[in-house]
Amino acid sequence: MSTKAKVNPAVATQGPTERVEKIKARFLATTPEICAERAKLITESYKETEGLPMTTRRAKALEKILMGMSIYIEDDELIVGNQCSMPRSAPVYPEFSCEWLEAELDRLAKRTADVFLISEDVKNTLRKDVFPYWKGKTNQEIATALMKQEAIDAGNAVVYTVGNYYFNGVGHISANYGKVMSQGLNAVIAEAEAAKAKFDYADAHQMKSLHFLESTITANKAVIAFANRYADEAERLAAVQKDAARKAELLEIARICRKVPAQPAETFQEAVQSFWFIHLVIQLESNGHSISPMRFDQYCYPFYAASKDSMPAEKAQELLDLMWLKLNGLNKVRDENSTMAFAGYPMFMNIIVGGVDREGKDATNELSLMLLQAAANTKLYAPSLSVRIHEGTADVLYMKAAEVSRMGLGVPAFFNDRTIIPALLSRGLTLEDARDYGIIGCVEPQVGGKTEGWHDAAFFNMAKVIELTLNNGYDKRTAMQVGPQTGAVTEMKSFDDVMAAYTKQMEYFVGLMCHADNMVDLAHGQNVPLPFLSSLVEDCIGRGKSLQEGGAIYNFSGPQGVGVANAGDALTAIKKLCFDEKVISLPELKEVLDKDFEGAENIRQMLVNRAPKYGNDDDYADEIAVESANIYCREVNKYHNPRGGQFQPGLYPASANVPFGGVVEATPDGRKKGTPLADGVSPIGGFDISGPTATVNSVAKLDHEVTSNGTLLNQKFHPNAVKGEEGLRNLIAVTETYFKNGGFHVQYNVIDRKTLEKAQEKPEEFASLVVRVAGYSAFFTALDKSLQDDIMSRTEQVF
């Protein structure tokens, strides 16, 4: 247990202020739009800088954007800084990819999920001033040119998708926010200046480093100038403001924006504002998602402590709530296919509280509880909020987390120090760095400010490999032989034969996926280095290298397996029914699957009800699920990326389980053609009929250390199951037991089915209903209907 003074839970009981409610209401009333400013400015800049080193061009482009974009301060705001010309809108990043946007431009406002309005003016600007310039120049097109045709074919067959970083920036990072708060960007500039001395301009490679360092200086200076634009704006507004209280607030905003992020912050508000500028600019520069603040309760604590005696508790909570609202204002437009996999306007910005500190002691402090309270106060889908649990987790934190969990917001997610710290040690982190981990995006652990983790490198469709194993590598949908010929089902005489074929298919496709990832990785290094972000991640300045070229201390690539439960249950059904009990032969089973169970519903029922199922603490099914996952993980572990780092597997889907299921034929787990796959490491929805303890026991049998890129378990509870203090204790007991048994992550949905059904019927009445989809929160009504149905079909554990 902690040796520090006990944390008083009373600090985290302040409800939302009127200011917070007003800004939230304004946010909810705003429909996202597309903003063309960034696209226009970067296109102009690229035209001006042709022939310069790419890193220089990137810095100059960022400078042009930050100086040229519209800025504004909204009524009631205390923390300032906007991403687009309109609130909640999304900028365009043509340098990464824009073919899809050009094709989908007229459909953005009409699509089923994540709608974006777009004006005719914006369309004209994009069509006239932006798209023509980028033909053949985007990172996506350059990456495609590097790839083997086989890798593209397997991608088209949706055995995997490397789409995230193929179309977008990488994101998935945590910068050194604490360093900016405590030292300021002037210190970063000084560091870069000093580093220049180490490099010899006569050496061609070292000259490249000098170009990089110069670009970080340009970028950092641009960010400071950007903050000063807000100071100017605040002063302008103050001059015309009649209300004395608001005038004083504006003058305080102006003072703060002159000071941070250039100089060290001293007060809590200065620290939050400094954080916000950094976070915002990283987003504007990089076009990624999952840019994660991580351990805000740790690095911001000194500033909170410095201010707390001179600031009412209500004010401190309000600043955090306002930061929450700011985070919700960030947005990103994705292509239609990606929207299927990442639905609900998610940005996956993960803030994590608790856990141990670098010395291994409990790190819970007042801010840990107040950040949980901010989620309760705002009740919005961002940021993703997580809690680290270890043996000595303070009871006040556990109870507060369980209380917020019970509210049905889908947050916080619980993470297990006892599994994750050893997992990170096995990947080469120092003990102190491993203890200092946070979470990126959904469930991916890393140490912030030192890692380029490429955590969402790809999604890999494990159920598709089952289909291809049964079809000798032939993909019916694309009518192509995409995989190796590993034998027809008529030649498979034993379950071992089936497993051998599955393993060979897996080897082949994991190899192709890692190749495809590496080609996208190379393209990022060549075309879209990010000088500002790089300057805030160790040891890019020291090495004179951008993040995208291997400047970070730790480098990984993490592709995710999706459909563990389907692969496991499919193989289990084959073993049990085709080989153990011999009630149906494998060729007969394949025939039934080829017809999508048409005229054979009784066979489908047999597959569903007579074969053991993963998720019920049944060793027969669980062992096969574990093995089918291990085969994937072993293959992924073999590969390295061009940044000098290792591939590490994860098992989580975001919401890729829905589109992935869409391209998979009927499978032996009884799943019909085109229906969704299971989510994360969770059992197949509706098959986990033995209750949450059995599910937790089953899932804990997976090796959660080798999957160091993260695993995800969603559990849904009926409100009855968690009512009263005893209900909270039960929720903690389930979490604690899962974690003692080696689990990695779990989060709870506390909601009843009726509410979801009503929300489907009357979305307008449920606009603020937040629900958890595979590792992130989103507005239920923003989801595609197929996803809503998927959420609703998961077994409700009602008692």
Added chain:
Amino acid sequence: MNWREKVLDFDNIGDRGEGLKGLVFDVQKFAIHDGGGIRTNVFLKGCPLQCLWCSNPESLASKPEITFVTNNCIGCGKCLEVCPAGAIRQGETAGEDIIIDRERCTLCGQCAKHCYAGAINIIGRYVSVPELMQIIERDRKFYEQSGGGVTFSGGEPTAQPEFLKAALAEIQKRGIHTAIETSSLLPWEIYAPILEHVDLVLTDIKHMDDAEHKRLTGVSNQLILDNIRKISSLGIPVKIRLPLIPGINDSDRNLEATAEFVEQLSNVQSLDILPYHRLGEMKYRQLDISYPLKGVESPTVEHVEERIRALRERGLNISVGG
């Protein structure tokens, strides 16, 4: 061994085999309303009472039973083919369900075995204490973490006294908390040795008026009330459970009488009000029997609170829903 494996073992349904076995009709994990913490509930089949509101009608008979769930039937006709006793026939009109002749049925389980959709089920499996322990041990860590354990329910668990006693003794020996949910309707000389292995008793008082009790449950309440007094004198912790059935036992007079009785006891942790619900109604259909409380509505939260206000005012520790 887990419960599902046992359920899917259709070839040995009637086989009581060697040694002591109990007739179990369900094992429920993560039970959280039956004795504190996270528990495993073991439901024993057979009950000497016939309460009108019983929500587990499949628990009443002390032998396995066949049930039919209309919604699950996919009309494959396999059951008609495989029944060696000719006890299943197709309903006469088009689209009608199959009809089971329960007199002819020998409970051989072949129809259920081939009913992959789970429309036909045989309720009840004979389980030995070692088998049961394997199931129970799987959740041991949850009991330890939450202060939970194992609860025997039913049916009436004490209707299988030898098995119950042996199972409770083994569970207790292994350091797991034990509870029984019982009507307390059994001779004290049988009850007492069972209670030696029980850490918590959940026992019902369905009506204080003996005549009413007979009308509602088929038996007198005298033995029940005597037994509860005796448990009190032994000091075993007890939760009294009161199924609250609108218009049947929720009169002021009965509630007051119940409260007076409870107040005389020395070992009561709480008085648990279990509001009537209709979740059992569909099971009656599956057993081809009619529902005795047809038309009685589940009480609203407000109604329950209004009815028990007086109990709360007396200072009793009341919980609603267990």
